[in-house]
Amino acid sequence: MDHEQQPETIAVLGAGVMGAGIVRTFVRGGHAVRVHDPRGDAAEAAAASAGPRASAHASLAEAVAGATLVVEAAPERLELKRALLAEVEAANEHALIASNTSSIAPAALAAGLADPSRLVIAHFFNPADTVPLVEVVPGPATPPAAVERMRRLLEGCGKTAVPLAEQVEGFIANRLQAALYREAMHLVARGIATPAQVDLAVTAGLGPRWALAGPFEVMDLGGLDVWTAVADGIFPSLDDASEAPAMLRDRAAAGALGAKSGGGFAPRDLEEPARFARRLAALLAARERLDADEQRPAS
Ligand SMILES: NC(=O)c1ccc[n+]([C@@H]2O[C@H](COP(=O)([O-])OP(=O)(O)OC[C@H]3O[C@@H](n4cnc5c(N)ncnc54)[C@H](O)[C@@H]3O)[C@@H](O)[C@H]2O)c1
DSSP, rough: OOOTTTOOOOEEESSHHHHHHHHHHHHTTEEEEEEEEESSSHHHHHHHOOTEEEEESSSSHHHHHHOOOOEEEOOOOHHHHHHHHHHHHHSSSSSSEEEESSSOOHHHHTTTTTTGGEEEEEEOOSSSOOOEEEEEEEEOOOOHHHHHHHHHHHHTTOOOEEEEEOOOTTHHHHHHHHHHHHHHHHHHHHSSOOHHOOOOOOOEEEEEHHOOHHHHHHHHHHHHHHHHHHHHHHGGGSSSOOOOOOOHHHHHHHOBBBBTTTTTSOOOOTHHHHHHHHHHHHHHHHHHHHHHHHOOOOO
């Protein structure tokens, strides 16, 4: 972590699911954070949840004036984000502009900017103040120095920043996640396992391992000869669908959206996301203690 960070003034635009956690992240890192959302109550709530270094602003221009970094966490709609970025440019000539987009190519966002070199993607994970990872993705015009600045700033706030060399759909983590989810739904569609059984295979097997070691480390621990045989044996039968499968699309179309609608693949209640966030924070804290114990010299 970089301990020589100067406190910055950071504007966060959009105080929804992601924006509120992003505000708390930067406040925790010692920065002053100005929040703007057309829903004034959302901006007020996000600022209040972060503490005295955060303030809510009814006007975007007021929020971004004088900021050294502007982070946008507005809805995932290209035209809306482009209009927003144009407003940012008009109100602030110098700030680095970071977008939390999950799926819009930085080139498409930057195309609307007078100076596209100001844009970088900083892709947080929900809950944004709990999950350490932030992917930092340059657009075609983003200079390496902007990626490095974003990385240092995030690490100064306790995040784990992973810069990508260039943009690719889904960046790293969502591509990996999508590959797993495609196969999970394929197994259920073939009648080989239920959703609950697939979930157990992850939470009782793969997940705990992955909290401590990524795929390349797991392959090294298991043996590359073993993994060569596994790849040859299993790859040919893996699903290669190029669109959302019916079991997902049909549920979504019928309004079975998951926790927010009372259920998706299984009945869920509205409290589940908050309960999950608390359990995740406890798990990550345990991992931090484990890491600290390992680094402590044996007495
Ligand atoms: N939800 C996730 O898991 C997740 C994860 C990573 C990235 N993202 C990305 O983060 C961004 C925000 O997603 P979210 O889930 O927080 O959405 P959300 O709908 O919860 O929040 C968006 C907020 O933006 C506000 N808003 C609308 N127009 C605005 C404007 N012109 N200026 C400022 N704010 C405006 C809305 O009032 C709302 O409060 C999207 O780009 C999304 O793809 C989401």
